[in-house]
Amino acid sequence: MRSLELALTVYASLTRHLVRSLLATLGIVLGIAAVVAMLAIGEGGRQEALRQIESQGVDNIILRSVKPTEGIVQQSSRSFTQRYGITQGDVDHVQGVFQNVRLIVPVMDVRRDIYQGQQTTDIKAVATIPAFLEVTRCRLVDRRSRFLTPTDGQVLDPVCVVGVKAARRLFGHLDPLGRNVVIGNVSFRVVGLFESPGGGRLGGQYELNNTVVMPLETARSLWGGITMRMGRGVAEQVDYDFLYVSARDVDAIPGTAGRLRTYLRAAHTQADYEVLVPYELMQSARKTRRIFTIVMTSIAAISLLVGGIGIMNIMLANIFERTREIGVRRALGARKRDILWQFLAESVLLTSIGGALGAGLGIGTSAAAEWFSKMGGDSGITAVVTPESLVVALAVSVATGITFGTHPAWKAAQLDPLTALRHE
Amino acid sequence: METPATQDPARPLIELNALEKTYQAGGVLIHALRPTDLVIRRGTFVTVMGPSGSGKSTLLNLFGLLMRPTSGSYRLDGREVSRLDDDATSAVRCRLIGMVFQSFNLLSHLTILENVCVPMQYAGLSRGAMRQRGRDLLDQFGLAGRYGSRPTQLSGGQCQRVAIARSLANDPPVILADEPTGNLDERTGQEVMQIFQGLHAAGKTIIMVTHNPVYRKFATQMVTIHDGRATEE
Numbered sequence: 299m300r301s302l303e304l305a306l307t308v309y310a311s312l313t314r315h316l317v318r319s320l321l322a323t324l325g326i327v328l329g330i331a332a333v334v335a336m337l338a339i340g341e342g343g344r345q346e347a348l349r350q351i352e353s354q355g356v357d358n359i360i361l362r363s364v365k366p367t368e369g370i371v372q373q374s375s376r377s378f379t380q381r382y383g384i385t386q387g388d389v390d391h392v393q394g395v396f397q398n399v400r401l402i403v404p405v406m407d408v409r410r411d412i413y414q415g416q417q418t419t420d421i422k423a424v425a426t427i428p429a430f431l432e433v434t435r436c437r438l439v440d441r442r443s444r445f446l447t448p449t450d451g452q453v454l455d456p457v458c459v460v461g462v463k464a465a466r467r468l469f470g471h472l473d474p475l476g477r478n479v480v481i482g483n484v485s486f487r488v489v490g491l492f493e494s495p496g497g498g499r500l501g502g503q504y505e506l507n508n509t510v511v512m513p514l515e516t517a518r519s520l521w522g523g524i525t526m527r528m529g530r531g532v533a534e535q536v537d538y539d540f541l542y543v544s545a546r547d548v549d550a551i552p553g554t555a556g557r558l559r560t561y562l563r564a565a566h567t568q569a570d571y572e573v574l575v576p577y578e579l580m581q582s583a584r585k586t587r588r589i590f591t592i593v594m595t596s597i598a599a600i601s602l603l604v605g606g607i608g609i610m611n612i613m614l615a616n617i618f619e620r621t622r623e624i625g626v627r628r629a630l631g632a633r634k635r636d637i638l639w640q641f642l643a644e645s646v647l648l649t650s651i652g653g654a655l656g657a658g659l660g661i662g663t664s665a666a667a668e669w670f671s672k673m674g675g676d677s678g679i680t681a682v683v684t685p686e687s688l689v690v691a692l693a694v695s696v697a698t699g700i701t702f703g704t705h706p707a708w709k710a711a712q713l714d715p716l717t718a719l720r721h722e
Numbered sequence: 723m724e725t726p727a728t729q730d731p732a733r734p735l736i737e738l739n740a741l742e743k744t745y746q747a748g749g750v751l752i753h754a755l756r757p758t759d760l761v762i763r764r765g766t767f768v769t770v771m772g773p774s775g776s777g778k779s780t781l782l783n784l785f786g787l788l789m790r791p792t793s794g795s796y797r798l799d800g801r802e803v804s805r806l807d808d809d810a811t812s813a814v815r816c817r818l819i820g821m822v823f824q825s826f827n828l829l830s831h832l833t834i835l836e837n838v839c840v841p842m843q844y845a846g847l848s849r850g851a852m853r854q855r856g857r858d859l860l861d862q863f864g865l866a867g868r869y870g871s872r873p874t875q876l877s878g879g880q881c882q883r884v885a886i887a888r889s890l891a892n893d894p895p896v897i898l899a900d901e902p903t904g905n906l907d908e909r910t911g912q913e914v915m916q917i918f919q920g921l922h923a924a925g926k927t928i929i930m931v932t933h934n935p936v937y938r939k940f941a942t943q944m945v946t947i948h949d950g951r952a953t954e955e
């Protein structure tokens with residue numbers, strides 16, 4: 299039989315019991331829907347994680363100062379000042395000893411409020427050096443913008459560069475360039491506007507677009523060489539809150555990170571720092587994804603097994619009901635393989651329809667999941683339906699049809715023509 | 723695989739030599755067809771008569787390659803066909819034999835045109851060609867314009883005409899009919915017999931099982947079976 303004829307024959311048979319046939323595919327529909335939805339949510343999560351990680355820069359190692367836990371505070375706070383975190387000594391050591399390091403960018407949280415009129419805002423003010431823009435993967439917005447320059451630090455001008463989100467908060471639709479921002483008790487002139495395209499976070503903490511950046515030297519000259527804040531009767535002294543160490547290339551990351559950890563363990567007596575390596579996070583994200591894939595595959599396999607058994611049952615029932623048709627076809631010249639193909643094609647068509655419906659349901663489900671998760675606020679899960687996942691869904695449905703349709707189709711083909719013809 | 727019908731008038735279309743079919747049922751040997759010799763020439767109208775259970779259907783099913791004989795030989799158009807493999811047997815059924823049944827055996831979910839096309843699908847015809855031939859055949863049997871009807875929408879006589887059209891789809895030299903008028907009333911039965919007579923006149927070889935002695939008048943060769951023993955009159 300020609301394939302067009304086969305297709306039409308199968309179509310005519312299926313439409314005979316359309317409702318029953320569609321009910322039979324329910325298992326496949328749900329199985330494929332689960333696969334597509336979970337692939338979409340998994341892919342969304344993966345892309346989001348990768349974006350987060352990549353926005354930190356894969357060739358960066360980021361040190362972050364961490365306030366030690368209470369017990370250690372008690373021991374080390376004989377004086378009223380609690381000193382912790384990344385020190386100038388650490389920066390000097392890395393600068394002097396480490397090879398394969400391209401840029402070292404210290405960042406200090408100036409711990410001063412930023413005002414909009416009389417109101418304080420949640421905008422963060424940090425002090426750093428010009429290479430900050432590069433290591434944080436930020437870029438300038440507006441032609442007239444400039445970033446901090448070494449000269450800014452030398453002349454101690456109170457200038458600052460503002461993240462796009464902070465600029466919107468502070469100035470609304472007005473042009474921020476040339477306007478002033480009040481930080482602590484000092485007025486800073488805005489010379490530039492910058493943006494983190496990936497919506498990255500400074501050291502994984504502060505939203506870059508919601509920060510104001512000033513020269514390190516200016517901050518020091520205004521508020522002293524250290525930043526302090528009174529908190530529960532103890533003053534804090536932190537040289538640097540973040541230190542970006544940018545390697546010459548990604549291959550140098552594992553070695554450099556290892557040496558850095560060794561150095562820090564020796565140099566610091568307390569756990570007052572954290573080492574963030576986006577590259578390592580990426581590796582572990584990959585591992586997480588592999589586990590996710592294994593779990594996914596198991597769920598898919600179980601639902602498709604159940605769905606496939608459903609298909610096999612309906613096909614066996616089908617073939618029993620249509621025994622006489624098989625006899626007639628054999629009497630009119632059908633070969634065993636013609637019968638085999640007819641019923642195999644029928645079960646593959648059934649599972650494919652189930653797969654298509656399931657893919658649709660899966661896309662709907664993942665969109666709904668995304669919508670519900672974002673209902674309360676602006677962040678939630680992201681679902682990304684890739685063409686690959688749809689191809690996988692279709693391939694799996696076809697494979698299920700073949701796997702579970704072969705036995706019934708083979709039984710149909712083996713029927714004795716005369717016995718089948720006499721079947722009531 | 724198939725030898726084309728060589729239209730050698732000297733050669734018989736069908737030759738049976740000691741063809742026999744027995745069943746083993748509960749330890750008892752049933753002689754459904756005792757060893758039979760029979761020659762059927764091209765263009766013959768054969769009637770097979772006999773009491774119920776005498777072995778008429780057995781003989782016809784052997785002719786139609788729907789069962790294998792227990793022993794003996796069956797030559798169709800000069801070729802031994804009783805021991806072919808399943809694919810070759812199917813090919814013979816497809817191209818050399820047309821079958822008409824008592825209960826029509828039309829596929830109820832297909833239109834009558836699609837029913838007529840079924841044997842042509844297995845002969846590998848193109849869609850256009852088979853539909854054209856299917857329409858021609860239906861026209862020939864007074865079913866023009868009913869192509870899209872389902873068998874359930876037709877009378878018994880019309881259904882049997884569709885079945886006859888279907889048996890002719892691949893233009894086989896021999897038509898086998900097992901009590902084709904058995905489910906029809908007297909008048910409709912007569913009409914169907916006239917169709918068979920027409921086919922015989924057009925050169926087809928027809929082998930028909932019938933209960934009705936009146937139909938003997940159409941026969942050019944008569945076979946009678948009693949208790950599995952076939953004799954020619």
Ligand SMILES: Nc1ncnc2c1ncn2[C@@H]1O[C@H](COP(=O)(O)OP(=O)(O)O)[C@@H](O)[C@H]1O
Nearest residue numbers: 745747752754773774775776777778779780781
């Ligand atoms: N599958 C079978 N198993 C056992 N006996 C059978 C089978 N088919 C037919 N027979 C027997 O063979 C004999 C001939 O049957 P059949 O050819 O159908 O008779 P008819 O068509 O003349 O009525 C009967 O005795 C019947 O019971």
Ligand SMILES: [Mg+2]
Nearest residue numbers: 778779780900
């Ligand atoms: Mg009979």
